[in-house]
Amino acid sequence: MSAVKDIEFTQIAADWNSIKLGEESPQALLAMRNGLTTKQDQDKGDYKVSRIETIGSGWIDETRVRFASDVREKDVENYRIQKGDILFSHINSDPHLGKTGFAERDYEDLLHGMNLLLIRANPDVFEAEFLNRVFQYYRNIGVFISICSRSVNQSSINQAKLKAVEVPLPPLPEQKKIAHILSTVQRAIEAQERIIQTTTELKKALMHKLFTEGLRHEPQKQTEIGPVPESWEVVKLGKHIQIAHGYAFKGEFFVTDGPTVLTPGNFKLDGGLYWGKRTKYTTESYEPNVVLNPGKLVVVMTDLTPTAKLLGGPAFIPEGRTILHNQRIGKVALKGANTTLQFLYWVFLSESFKRYMRQTATGSTVRHTSPSKIYQYAFGLPSLEEQAQAVDCLAKVDAKLANAEDKKSALQDLFRTLLHQLMTAKTRVHELEFHLPS
Numbered sequence: 001m002s003a004v005k006d007i008e009f010t011q012i013a014a015d016w017n018s019i020k021l022g023e024e025s026p027q028a029l030l031a032m033r034n035g036l037t038t039k040q041d042q043d044k045g046d047y048k049v050s051r052i053e054t055i056g057s058g059w060i061d062e063t064r065v066r067f068a069s070d071v072r073e074k075d076v077e078n079y080r081i082q083k084g085d086i087l088f089s090h091i092n093s094d095p096h097l098g099k100t101g102f103a104e105r106d107y108e109d110l111l112h113g114m115n116l117l118l119i120r121a122n123p124d125v126f127e128a129e130f131l132n133r134v135f136q137y138y139r140n141i142g143v144f145i146s147i148c149s150r151s152v153n154q155s156s157i158n159q160a161k162l163k164a165v166e167v168p169l170p171p172l173p174e175q176k177k178i179a180h181i182l183s184t185v186q187r188a189i190e191a192q193e194r195i196i197q198t199t200t201e202l203k204k205a206l207m208h209k210l211f212t213e214g215l216r217h218e219p220q221k222q223t224e225i226g227p228v229p230e231s232w233e234v235v236k237l238g239k240h241i242q243i244a245h246g247y248a249f250k251g252e253f254f255v256t257d258g259p260t261v262l263t264p265g266n267f268k269l270d271g272g273l274y275w276g277k278r279t280k281y282t283t284e285s286y287e288p289n290v291v292l293n294p295g296k297l298v299v300v301m302t303d304l305t306p307t308a309k310l311l312g313g314p315a316f317i318p319e320g321r322t323i324l325h326n327q328r329i330g331k332v333a334l335k336g337a338n339t340t341l342q343f344l345y346w347v348f349l350s351e352s353f354k355r356y357m358r359q360t361a362t363g364s365t366v367r368h369t370s371p372s373k374i375y376q377y378a379f380g381l382p383s384l385e386e387q388a389q390a391v392d393c394l395a396k397v398d399a400k401l402a403n404a405e406d407k408k409s410a411l412q413d414l415f416r417t418l419l420h421q422l423m424t425a426k427t428r429v430h431e432l433e434f435h436l437p438s
Helices: 073-079 128-140 143-147 159-163 172-212 341-349 351-360 371-375 384-423
Strands: 004-006 011-013 017-020 029-033 047-049 066-068 086-088 100-102 117-121 166-169 220-223 226-229 233-236 241-244 254-261 280-282 297-300 314-316 329-334 378-381
Touching: 029 159, 086 128, 100 128, 117 128, 128 143, 128 166, 128 172, 128 384, 172 226, 172 341, 172 351, 172 378, 172 384, 241 371, 297 341, 314 341, 329 341, 341 351, 341 384
Parallel strands: none
Antiparallel strands: 004 011, 017 166, 029 117, 047 066, 086 100, 086 117, 220 226, 233 378, 241 329, 254 280, 297 314, 297 329
C-alpha cells in the first residue's frame, strides 16, 4: 500500500493534496446554491423542476420531477442543470442525507429546484464525477451525519458547514481514472438493474398468461373467475390443501442466535425467504413437530402493514438452518394428488390471489387472513402435466432473475470496496487490475 496521510475525515495518499469545498484559491467550486423557488404543478408545465425524489436512485431521474411554467428567461439560464452538476440532498432524513444525483449531460428543460443544493465543480480543480464519488464515500463513512443539524423529522446541512468540509484532491489525471473505474462498475450495476426490471415484467406477463390462457392454445370457456382453457377445472383451494397454524413463541425468549422463529418479516414480496436484521431466534423449548422441514410450503397469515402486501405470500423452507413454525405462518399440506406444492406456490404469487388476500383481510393496522378465507379462493386448475410445464417456465424466469440479482449484489459489493480503497489510497489506479463479475 502507498504511503498515506491524515486529513479531517479520512486518510489519503501522501502525494495527494486536499482542499476545502469553499476554498477560493484555487477556487474549488464554481457554484454551491439553492434551487429555484416557483409555483410547481405535478403533471404539466414548460419546464421540469428537480425535487428530492429526482435523485432517489443516485442519478437524475426525469420521471420524478415537478413542472413549472411562466419562468423568467433569466431564471431558466441560471437554474438549468448542466453536464457535471451535482444535486446534493442537504435536507432529508438521516439515511438519505448527502445523497447525490449526477448530471451526465446538459438539460434543455430541467431546472434545479428547491430542497436540493446544486454543486458545480471547477474543472481546473476537480473532475466533476470524481467529486460526486467523494460525496458518496463521505456519506458512507458518516461525514454528513456528523456535520448536520437535527430537527424532529429531518436533518440538514447548511452551506457554511459543507464548504468547510475537507476532501481529497488527487492530480486531475488520477481523478479521471478513479472516476472512470467507479463509473464502469456503476454502469454494470445499472445493466443488471435493467435486466431485473425487464425480467420482472416478463415474469408478471408470463404468470398472467399461464393462469388465464395456459400453454396449449386451447379454446376458452367462461367461468365465475373469467375465461380459462376448456380442459381446466375451476376449483377452490380448500378442495386441495390443508393449512396448519404454528406455535405462539414468546418474545421474552428471543435472542440474537439459535433456532429461527419464522415470521412475516422473513418473507419476500416476490416469494421466498431472507434472513435480515428482523430475523428472530429463540431459546424457548419446543416440540419436534414445530420444526419446519426443508421443502415444506408456508404462507403468511399476518401482515404487520396496513397494505397487506405480504398476506398469503409463499415460500419453501430451505435447508441449512433450524426453522420453527410460528403462529403467524400457515403450513400448507396437500389433500390429494391433483396438484403439487410447486404449482400452488405460483398460485399464491398470482396477482389475482394477492388481490383476493387484500380484499378479504381483516384488521386495520395489522392485517390478518385465515385458512378458511384462503380455502375460498377459486382458480383454474390444469392437468398435472400442464402444471409441471408452467412451473418449469416460471422457474427458468425466476432463475434468470435470481442470477441478475446475484450479479447486481456482487457488483455493489465491488463498488463499495473500490470506492473505499481508491479514496483512501489503499489501492492506486496504476496498481489496479479488476474484472467485473461474469
